[in-house]
Amino acid sequence: MRSGRLEVIARLRSYFGAFIVRLLVAEAAQLERQDPVGAASLLAEAVLRCLLASDAPRALETARRAAALGRDEDPFIALALSYPLVAMRCEGEARPIMLRAADRLEGAEPILFHQALYLLGLCLAVAGEFRRARRLLGRVVGAARANGMPGILPLPLAAQSILDFWTGRWGESYAAGSEAVRLAEGTGVRLGMVLMWVVFIEGSLGLEDDCRVHVATALHEAERSGDVGAACWLHAALGKLELGLGRYPQAVEEFEDADRWSRACGARPVPEWSADRAEAHLRIGRRNDAAVEFAELAQWGRANEHPIALAAAARGRLLLADADKIDEHYREAMLWYERTSTPFEQARARLYYGERLRRAKRLTEAREHLRRALDAFERLGASLWASRARNELRASGAAVGKLPAVGIAVLTPQELQVAVAVANGSTNREAAAALFLSPKTVGFHLGRVYRKLGIRSRVELARLLAVIGGVAGPRT
Secondary structure (H helix, E strand, C coil): CCCCHHHHHHHHHHHHHHHHHHHHHHHHHHHCCCCHHHHHHHHHHHHHHHHHCCCHHHHHHHHHHHHHHCCCCCHHHHHHHHHHHHHCCCHHHHHHHHHHHHHHHCCCCCCCCHHHHHHHHHHHHHCCCHHHHHHHHHHHHHHHHHCCCHHHCHHHHHHHHHHHHHCCCHHHHHHHHHHHHHHHHHHCCCHHHHHHHHHHHHHHCCCHHHHHHHHHHHHHHHHHHCCHHHHHHHHHHHHHHHHHHCCHHHHHHHHHHHHHHHHHCCCCCCHHHHHHHHHHHHHCCCHHHHHHHHHHHHHHHHHCCCHHHHHHHHHHHHHHCCHHHHHHHHHHHHHHHCCCCCHHHHHHHHHHHHHHHHHCCCHHHHHHHHHHHHHHHHHHCCHHHHHHHHHHHHHCCCCCCCCCCCCHHHCCHHHHHHHHHHHCCCCHHHHHHHHCCCHHHHHHHHHHHHHHHCCCCHHHHHHHHHHHCCCCCCCC
16 A cells, blocks of 8 residues: 555544543553552553554553553553564563463453453464463463354454464464454454454465455555554565565565554564565565665564574575575574474575575485475465475476375365364364354365365364364364
8 A cells, every 4th residue: 555545544543542642641640649550550551542543662651651650460561561562573571571461361261351362462473472372362262162252253363363374374374364354244343453464374375366355455444544553464464475476576565565664653574574575675686685684683583582583584694695605504594493383484494495505506405405395385385385396396307296186275264164173173063163153054064175175084184184284183
């Protein structure tokens, strides 16, 4: 969205948001001496208003005042401090605060505190604390399903979708995201707040048309509401799609838009975007720009003890290095990736190493790494990247088999939702209750899944989805 309309609406939103923040801060100042805890609660409310007004620095300043006044054990004050810290990429400071808040919210009633649990889970996911994020989001989703409350589900399901995308559970990511869209449309939840997470998995699965249509829908909503934060993520999703398609100038343009909107609200881009934008710059010949961006990413990663950023920076050095240095940078990247749960990003490192090895005429080694990258991309369903790895393998002289016969893209969104629920151990009746469908509808979709995938049993379904779709399997 390169018109000035969003900027105008965002400024209006910021103006009115700032007015409300001033009222809350002034009221907190009146309460500060006789009721510091009450004053801290007002300031915590002001933090959310600052973020809605796209003013992350003001939000952080206000949150620090709230933390100074409030009780250390109050998880909501900690939560108010976490939002702007994560938005401004201060994960090193945010991480212990969020983990303490997660500990204190562990026993909270998930329906009553669903918004706090969802937002904290999302912040933890963005900061790379995937295990804790999954636990918090899972509690909200599980409680909403058990209590028959579909109106609660769209946002935590959308957060689960981006979490599962990052951690390589792409079948579950697409199923959660598709369900979030379906439920948002039926319950009045803002669709753009769901689509801003779902478009990442759509683009990465090669569902280009779905991704572009959903980005356009969400950007239109962001333009009406002045939601600069959503615009950041949506342009980044398009950038990732263009990168996968090999359309590098377009990828640079989208990532630069994501960066521009991030900085407009005082935030900083997500490390994953920085790495992708640097790579796109390199692919169009802007080597110096790429080198600077990868160096800044490494510096940020060290300051915030962030292994995903450090892995991506090492992967960038692999792309930039002379032929005699590629082994060193590849080993460093893989050491960092071993500390993460990001199989797609790791597979990209294998692909780039294989490409560099092939160009260095080290063909036997190149084939090994290219084949491992191809296997990973095919397991995930990353069709655009699998095609690239397959072409590199052919160029190395390797025999390359046919495309996989099946993948999660052959299933409709609702068929995949049913398939994932059944693969994770649910009966038809349990799946129907969880998905807010009738058992008859679940049986109908399950029959279509079996026919499309050429299988006959739930055991076969669980095994197949674990291979082709990144589904985790039954939870214990």
